Amino acid sequence: MQLYKLFAVLAALQPALAKSLVDFSAARGDNPSILGLRNLESVRDTKLDENTKDLYIKLDKDPKGTPALHFHRKKDYIRAEYHSLKNQIEVDKTYYIGYKFSLGAIQQIKLQMLTAKSKEYSANSHGGANIPLSLEFKSGKLNLQYQASGDAKRVSQWSKELKTDTVYSIGLVINTSRPGWVELYFDGEQQTLSSGSTRLKANTFPGQADPKFGAYRGEEVQIDTYVYNIQIGTTIDDIKEAAGLGSSPKPTATSNPTPVPTCAWEGHCEGATCTTENDCSDELFCKNGKCTADGAVPCSWEGHCEGATCSSENDCSDELVCKNGKCTADSTVTCSWEGHCAGAKCSSHDDCSDELACTDGVCA
Template sequence: MRVLSLLAILPFVSAKLLLNYNASAGDAASILGRQNLEGWNGAAWPKGQAQNASAFFTTAKDPNGIPAAHVHKGAHFARSEYHMLLGQTAASQTYYIGYRVSFGAGADYQSCPIVFQWKNFDSATVDKDNIPALLVFRQGSSADKYIIDFAAQADPSADQNISQKTLWTKELTHGTIYQFGIVINTAKSGFVQLYFNGRLSTLVNPSTKEHTTKYAGNFFPGQTEPKVGLYGGQATNACDSYIYNVAIGTALADIAAVAGI
């Protein structure tokens, strides 16, 4: 009986929580990794200058008083993000990313479209394959609605510079808390999956229109790592988001609570 009980727990031994941010526990945002800020109209952030009222990412509270990392990017400012797992990702692995977040009411999200990036930092391939997977905004059907897309490279075998194509889309409401689970396999013939509010999402192949829950591709063109926050064009509106939890692990169980699974 003892042998059977040991065997029962063995599948869980390989799981490894790589990052765990919990605003309700009072975690500092710096747990996420390295802060990236970008200045007025895309200018470099002044060397040695800390975050300020124009761009910040710090543990505070959301408008309802719930502990969260408040992410802010003023009008004409391009980036307020954290770069996670710096130098820790590798080929032929599967990464599970849980992301619990809400987005500020009334903001023009066309001015800060990207809220999650699986970003390539390999100088040899970044010009061709800059952001292999991302969550990105579009304007919705009314002022209080917005559309968020899960997008990725269009063709895993294409040897050309191609833009990301939408795999999944959803119209959401400002101020509502949502849970995302993003699965990225970094094998040469890898894949991505998306959980939304605890459910595995159906993705649509942009080329064939085939429906699938596992979209194939090479999502590790070089050193590729996750980022969360706000990034995009400057425009005229300030943008805010509120991040309650981020968990990254090596098994789905690692992110189940954060992703609502």
């Protein structure tokens, strides 16, 4: 499910004009078309113009009877998402996105259900597209991941276990620059990221980057997810309802905030002495005898990193594949969507795997 494959929440603004850019409420009965372009794809290369019983995005109610925008995708189908604020990007701006949602019944397997994504379509160096920032639900956890460049691996910056049939709120603050920065709110509380800081320094303006919301990939299961509010704006007040902010917290004011030395297991936080990863709290790892959130951590799914035993790709974390019974980042694996890798024919960016863009009729 996509929030963003996060997440840059970017939009063009009239100079010196602060205003809400997107404000969708299922409770008000808003037409989903205000979110932008609807993308429905059943089997590969088969795009639909209208909802069907097996693939749709429509105003509905969640299992508890609350009005919601219902994203439904049958098993083996590929995409049900909205593409917002297409081509509306400005550098050196700060944008805010709020997203209130719940998940229907799902299986605990490896899949990529993106709750929000920001896809770079026009890179400013060497061509190619990547997903700079994404919120992905897989293996029972919502992960905020960052991909620094098209040839870099995605690295988990934060994760949270989620339950089905439970309403959650996400808030993102994104400064678009090179480097820019990102801050995250979960259920109204600002989150500390794996670096120990509340702010991630990142390349958030690699080129055209558009927000998308919905269900993409994870074809192994049927997907039902419910969205109550989506808000995108230029101040934090623009997203208070969707992000679950009862008041207006102020984002960190400095580019290099002091790290917050906190974790769920006191005495086992970043910098504590360790001999194995079991000695460290949360998402920390044991490296050179110290608990650390080093970006060099091999993957976000402990026990399923490179070198782990596997029988299929669902046994491996992130972008790893199962080869000869081991999880590996084999360079011969060209992209995450077979048949849509570099060199494949295309008519639009959506015909290409996540990392690629359609250039002159060819994925590149």
